[in-house]
Amino acid sequence: MQVSGLALVFSGVVIGVVGELAARGTLGPNGAAGIRIKSVMKSDAAWRAGHRAARLWLDGAGLCFVGGGLLNAFATRAVADPAVLIGMAAGLALVVAGSVFASRAARRCDEC
Numbered sequence: 001m002q003v004s005g006l007a008l009v010f011s012g013v014v015i016g017v018v019g020e021l022a023a024r025g026t027l028g029p030n031g032a033a034g035i036r037i038k039s040v041m042k043s044d045a046a047w048r049a050g051h052r053a054a055r056l057w058l059d060g061a062g063l064c065f066v067g068g069g070l071l072n073a074f075a076t077r078a079v080a081d082p083a084v085l086i087g088m089a090a091g092l093a094l095v096v097a098g099s100v101f102a103s104r105a106a107r108r109c110d111e112c
Contacts, residue, residue: 005073012065019058057098
């Protein structure tokens with residue numbers, strides 16, 4: 001359980017860091033990290049606008065993954081099992097919501 005919990009923590013940190021770097025413009029469009037949907041990938045400006053719009057959603061997703069992972073790694077089994085499921089489901093929902101907001105912002109962007 002501890003290994004899977006720590007892997008979930010790592011995933012949450014990666015989501016938060018990648019989202020922040022992309023929103024700041026440090027991480028540009030690429031094939032490996034960030035929100036890689038058509039509307040967000042169409043230009044550098046759309047990439048930045050989309051990630052700025054998704055920033056808080058991705059931060060929330062990262063926190064859900066980190067929280068669920070820490071509880072999974074260190075709490076009792078009665079708490080750990082539901083915590084990891086809730087953390088993963090909430091994190092996934094926030095990533096999807098962030099992607100929707102990113103897509104909307106990117107489509108509105110005509111070289112922001």
